[in-house]
Amino acid sequence: MTETSPIRTRIAPSPTGIAHVGTAWMSMFDLALARQTGGQFVVRIEDTDRTRFVEGAEEKIYEAFKWLGIDYDEGGEKGGPYGPYKQSERLNIYREYIDQLLASGHAYHCFCTSERLTQMREDQRKAGELPRYDRLCRNLSEAEVNEKLNAGTPYVVRQKMPDEGTVSWEDAIRGHVEFDVRNVDDGVLLKSDGFPTYHFAVVVDDHLMKISHVLRGEEWISSTPKHLLLYQAFGWQPPVFAHMPLIRNADKSKLSKRKNDVSILSYREKGYLPEALLNFIALLGWSHPSGEEFFSFEEFLKVMALDRIQKTGPIFDTKKLDWMNGMYIRKLPVEELIQRLQPYLPSDFPQDRMQQLLPLVLERLVTLKDIEELTSFFYRPIEVDAQLLSRKSTPEVVTQQLGEVINAVSPLEDWTHQRLEGVLRQLQEQHDYKKSQFFMMIRIAVTGREFTPPLFETLAVLGKQLTLERLAAAKDLLSTPKTV
């Protein structure tokens, strides 16, 4: 079997926008195959569409890979022995191979204008036929072709499909797949601007870069016959194809940025840990042989095998990612967590109190970014809603209770949560106050919120001075007679 020989894989992103989670997902599998066999994982930039090129998109991809820890071997910013790894820099190479195809009769010049093609498709649509090139230029004589060429007529080069027969391959994920060539169009190989189309460039590059296994989305299945026919025309050995399922939106359509957040870097911005994201997407369409759900990227690279990849397209539902991220955060050693938290801390965050604050909110963090929202009342002025404060009682009672609380805690010498708890519980029991009302009142008075970390610890960390100030302010808030 081929398992023992080194596998060379590649990811071929187009710099047309954001770094896509699908790219990272596919790359994980590519990397695993390469690592397991001592092969290489290559990054090739497919920038043959000048109209969709986005400045900076390529850099985003490298940045995303770096953040995730997806370490490729060749291409990208690293270069390598089969470069250039950017298609726009390989134009002369494609030209050379196009000429080869033209000479061998596997391709032909087409001078049809886009207007004619549009009209042709329109007519076909009206006639109920399937839209495809009518092969008008396929039988142009050499003289006719030369004449047009000499006249400088714009042209494209098309692939000459066989008239009949079938093309098939053994897909590593789907098994035997077969197409009738009569369903394959005479597609464009070289565009009029001199750039190759994806279909042509991908075949030439994969061959020249010695890619042995092509992992790509299911969306490419229907164009694989074109690619296979090109390999045949060149007399090249095609790679193993493995068509992965398509990740989907909730409505089952192909994952899109319109319906989902598919930007890798935006997950970083939102405070997700790269290891959590990686673990989460590894579980899409694949499962660990042991049934484990939590495993490191290293572990994944070791145990991944194509035969555990599902054929059905998984829906990208990040609910589980939220849960997983929280779990990963809580498993991090405190010192490391503090380091990871740094980029998400607001400028006014009291770094010197991190050791006190973190334990209070640790189990409430879903993302790293939550740290700000969860701790802000410790170091920023609060706003207390009078209505909320006396919601479960009356302003009079609350005013009185707050007074008692102030009297009870004011004398405290050691401001610890144990002492605070002792004093306040005693007060509550002494008057037989309803716990939920009494403690919630204090909570709202000193934090302005209903949901906070445990009350006594919160008070302890808040400090005596600030606690008393806020209690007094809350009391004033209610006792100040409202003038109508």
Place this chain on the structure above:
RNA sequence: GGCCCCAUCGUCUAGAGGCCUAGGACGUCAGGUUUUCAUCCUGGUAACCCCGGUUCGAAUCCGGGUGGGGUCACCA
């Protein structure tokens, strides 16, 4: 519409003929712990698309339906 791919709880999945009265995880619901939220613990809810066939036996194999998806560009 042609061609192609696919089909297990709401979601991610286990399952490669009997171990399945279909397992796990997330979510959700209920309860416990608790001064709130969260964490944690316990329990519940919930699926093999349909119809044939093969077989002693089918979630698993075959066929047909149905459903969903992809693709039909000088985009990838």
